Amino acid sequence: MIDKRLARWVFLSTFLVVLLSPAVALAAEEVAGEWQSYVAKAIGAGIAMAVSALAAGYAQAKIGSAGAGTLAERPEAAVWVIVLQALPEFIVLLGFVAALLIVQMPVTPA
């Protein structure tokens, strides 16, 4: 139960962070000066990257644990286990893209 709640929480927070961090950076840029914009963008990009990496790590830990169990009994499923183990990397990639977009937003002085 705790695992499911945690997984749901991680998924939702990742989703929100990836969606909202560019918005936060944009909002900060509108009300702040040039250097504050850089800081806000860096924080937004950092959050997007960090949370998505943590979420991917959590997912990979779970998949890795189940994968180890599968391989102990069915070594022939190794390819499938590796593919499944790599899937959560997409979460990090999305976070990375979001972070990149945030960082590359043009800075407009207030």
Next chain:
Amino acid sequence: MSPEVATTRQRSAPAGGDFGYSNARIRGMRSRLLRRDFLDTLIEGTDIKRFVQELTDTEYGPDLEEALIAGLSASSVDTALKNNMVRTFQKVLGFLNDEAEVLVTTLLGRWDVFNIKTVLRAKQMGLGHEEFVDGLLPVASLGPVDLEALASLPDIKAVVDTIVTWGLPFASAVREGHAAFLQSGELAELELALDRYYAEWAASRLKGRRVNTRIARDVLQMQVDISNLVMTLRLQKEDVESIDASRFFLEGGAVVTAELYDELVKMSDIDEVLDRLRGSRYGRVLDDVAMLYLEVNSIAVFERALEDLLTRRILGLAKGDPLGVGVAISYLWAKQNEVTNLRIIVKGKAVGMPIDRVRKELILV
């Protein structure tokens, strides 16, 4: 003293509530359970030699090779099948997480009761060690060494004293049951004390509101219900009015409460009992075999139907929460079922039982 073996078992299990590893592993093991058509091949095989050949390429291969060193016989094949089951159960218990281990060992506790009862019955009948030791299944807290030790004791008193000395959970129940047995001379007193203790002990270990605890408790409650129902049906069949039926009631069932039990045992015949149970989770299966009961006139028909219902229910747990304890419970039951079926086939081959009769005896749910 070996009960400690169970508590100090070397475990490399994941801690806490991580079911991912154990359930994935169990699913892998489940994929190696024998299929129905393979069982058909075994049933239709000509003799035990053919049976062994077919099984050599399966999970049972290593156990068969080991047991057959002593020579090919129904007994050695039976030993190999039993060893495989014991080994599999120990393996699963070795990698379950802490939560699942408590739940599963509680449910497996019924095998301890079964084994102790078997030893006690054998001692009362004066059977020799070799005559009953094959029937013991060391899959719970009592390991092979413990059961060997109990089986080699000379009489019931020695068995009771040893269990008390070992300080097993069942010690107090066995001691009380033994006192009652000495007074009445009925071994049923001792067996009843064991059953009652197990039901209470298991219920106390399966308290709580966690999903996995609820799953295990549901299984236990069904077992208790079935035990009570079979008892009421037996009392109906025997039509014994002088016996205090409430003595045989086991606490902890979900459907068969003490009130319903009293009501059922006071009914005039089995038809009335079936009518009263209609609408409950057991009503339909009992109705389905009512005609068969009239044909064969044996309570075993109802007993088998209820056991099949329990097995179906437990096997269905594998389709529930993929990260829950149901996967492990379901697999262990499926494995036990498979080994029971294989042992039936071997025994059938050994005594030349007709194929149709063997098929009837198998537990195919």
